[in-house]
Amino acid sequence: MALKCLIIDDEPLARETLEEYISKTPFLSLVGSCKHVFEAIEILQREQIDVLFSDIHMPEVNGIELIKMLQYRPYVIFITAYPNYAVEGFELDAVDYIIKPFSFERFFKAVNKCLTMSQQRNNKPANDQSKYLFVKDGHKLHRVLFDEICYIEAMKDYIKVVLKDRSIITHLTMKRVEDQLPQEQFIRIQKSYIININSLKYISGNMAELHDVSDKLPIGKQYKDLIFERFGLKND
Structure with missing residues (x-):
């Protein structure tokens, strides 16, 4: 299924260029091409948009202000x-x-x-790209294999990706990274923690211990039953 796209740009030439490029791309479908933000908001309220192409400098409301207002955020370019x-x-x-x-x-x-x-979110393989994710750290972009990840920790506006041999701190939300992880391999054990199931050593009380790292992670009360259910066990 094609990704539904929306363009917001007050420059006619920019809109025409994007419209042409979208028409050449088989997996994209153009829903609307808007010259101002308020026109785009009307479309966003009635359509499920997958990809939003947005200019930044626009009259009245700029692109960054628009994205901050959206409750549901599509992929933004x-x-x-x-x-x-x-x-x-x-x-x-x-x-x-x-x-x-x-x-x-x-x-x-x-x-x-x-x-x-989108393919990773829907658990559809995208060649070998379904085996890793990219994590930005300063000016470096790290290619991280899912199998290398032990756990992921939320740190306010950042996350810490803990690998077997190092950690990477990046400006990313837990929801965005969770959408990129294969559900069969990763599970959330607490609001601030997602673990790689293959790294789990044991669960004792409300703590999880992992292989390859010395950290013991807390398990949230509301997540414990789901974890045991995932493994076909009862939380007695």
Whole structure:
């Protein structure tokens, strides 16, 4: 099924370029092309949009302010002439940040990320990309295999990805990373913790101990029954 797209840009040429590129991409379907935010909000209220292409500098309400207002956030790709907003864009979990003018190759690289994330969310294999995720740490982008992950910890606006030999702290929400993890391999044991089931050594009381790391992790009361049910056991 094609990903439903929405364009918001007050520049006609930018909208025309995106419309053309979307029409060339088999897994994308254009729902609307808007020149101002209020027109886009009407569409977002009645349509389930998968990918939102948004300019940043626009009259009345800019693209970043719009994303902050949305309760449900689609995959966001910022299209802008201003590179200085990149950090703020990625802090909103934007999938990509494209600087105008841009080529079809640059566009396709961005939307292909959305396709991969959507396939992983729906547990559909996307070649070998279903075996890892990318984690940004400063100016570095780490390719992390799922099998390397022991657990993931929420740290306010960041998460810590704990691997067998190191940890990576990145600006990402738990929900966004959970959507990228294979459900058959990972399970949430507490509001702030997701563990790799293959790393679980044992559960004692309300604590989980893992292989390869010395940390003992707390199990939330509301998650314990679900964990035991996952393993076909009763929480007596």
